[in-house]
Amino acid sequence: MAGLQKGDPLPTEIKLHQRSRILEITFDDGQRFELSYEFLRVHSPSAEVRGHGPGEEVLQLGKRDVEIVNVEPVGNYAIRPIFSDGHDSGLYSWDYLYEIGERRDELWQTYLTRLAVEGGSRDPAELPPAAPKAGGCGHKH
Template identity: 55%
Template sequence: MSEERFASEAGGSSHWPTELRLNRAERVLSVSFDDGSRFDLPAEFLRVESPSAEVQGHTPAQKQLVTGKRHVAITRVDPVGNYAVRLTFDDGHDSGIYSWTLLHRLGRDREALWQSYLDALAAKGLGR
């Protein structure tokens, strides 16, 4: 089966997911929220925006530019309490914990974040 569904329970987050669906074939995590929003988040995008210290550093100036993830896939989605999921990628990265609020923000701001990533790659002469 190429899709996995993860249903959520009621909770106290300001952006609470009503459904997470991993489409392995498309390499996309789809997230629907109780405010009616729905986002399709590509694995590559989630990987390069990982909330892990390895990617984000401890200050904005320490953020790492992650390259070579065009074909990365999500292999696991594991709940973390009732507030987040841990994504495991096929490149071995699994230290990012994606809170519901972060997933909502990544979905809402995806276009601007992706363009900023592409611009940073171009400025350094790097590719995806």
């Protein structure tokens, strides 16, 4: 995560729109971005998602319905969203939010293409049917 440089745009407003699951962020240079919770989740700057180097990115599956349940400020340079799937380790710096806001369409298309190539889905995986319960000794009763 890059640090803030003098003159970098700073956010003047951050709004969570829970019904549409959109984070709206406005910067002091007039730029305004609407980033879906799903987009933010699959582009988390955390090591869990990005890996520890180029080519180690972990494709995020089933995040279509993810929500942001809370946002914590991190100093004067970032936010840490808490997602409904338990993910909370991504620190979204102002410069990172600005960059992904500017590149949103390109990044989203790259994500959708990778999902298609790898046979992934944006929809949450359905749980397999529960196995029949056995008695304590392992035999069905």
